[in-house]
Amino acid sequence: MPGATEESVIEFVCNVCGVKNRCAPAALSYEKPSCSQCQSSVRIRSLLRVLAQEIFGLNLALPDFPRIKSLRGLGTSDHNEYAARLAEKFDYRNTFYHREPRFDIANPPEEEFGKYDFVVSSEVLEHVPPPAEACFEKACRLLKPAGVLILTVPYSLDPATLEHFPQLYEFGLAQLAGRTVLVNRTREGEVQLFEDLRFHSGAGGATLEMREFSECDLKAKLAAAGFCEVRIYSEDYRPFGIVHDASWSLPIAARKGPFALSLDATRDVVEEWRELKLKFNAEMQTLGRSYWFRIGRKLKMF
DSSP, X not given: OTTOOGGGOEEEEOTTTOOEEEEOGGGOXXXXXXXXXXXXXXXXXXXXXHHHHHHHSSOOOGGGSOOEEEEEEEEESXXXXXXXXXXXXXXXXXXXXXXXXXXXXXXXXXXXTTOEEEEEEESOTTSSOSOHHHHHHHHHHHEEEEEEEEEEOXXXXXXXXXXXXXXXXXXXXXXXXXXXXXXXXXXXXXXXEEOSOOEEEETTEEEEOOEXXXXXXXXXXXXXHTOSEEEEOOSOBGGGTBOOSSSSSOOEEEESSOOOOOHHHHHHHHHHHHHHHHHHHHHHHHHHTSHHHHHHHHTTOO
8 A cells, every 4th residue: 555654554354255455544444445345344344243252252254154044133224245144144134124125123023022143233223213212122022032232323422312303203304495304293292393404324325313322321221121231342353454443333232141052053053064074174185185285295394
């Protein structure tokens, strides 16, 4: 990279696609793409690292995840750059609030409760109409007893969450003098008009920000919803190109209970290990017949 010294360059493997990258630390923005192959950002790589840590207890890249189809996962508007790969590894499906396949995390069908080993929600819950507590409660109910919610939302270090529209009831967006405004009728019948709205870009276009969480309030809401352990992953992990430039809005893991692989999941891991071992043995037998391999053995190179 022109103008960058060796000391200022970070070499990392993208834990989404497995491609090696090399860039200056300044290029590792939380939201901007920094993988040359899949265009993942620090946020996306952080999210996948948290998932690997919570399921396997290891810093595994997604291509190296074992295939465990007995583990069930739910994505809520996940980016395709990792959603498609998760579907290859687990019994995972990605859903959306605004288009098919639709899923409203604030009001899921009861038959979905207790079905999932993990739920991924990245930059979603700040857009859900109030009360935010309902989303956390429903997310907890979606999980199996040992399940985990992998979460990112924008949050501050302020003492309280800032609800932009606390009395939201019957509302809609409208154009007024060339500006987008929100018009709301409260439960009491009062009409409110809000200007200076904040929108976030995403897979479905611009989405209205309903709130800005605070860290302490976010942890309290998760605990009140039934999660027994809430961990904020604040540490950098340079081998995956994860360097945080702030101490807020970091990825979170919220556990419903202590994680343990089921018998079916353990069986899947063992079967995959056996397949890999057979493949490795076959490759070694083929390699062992080569001239250069035999020479290397004689020279005690391996």
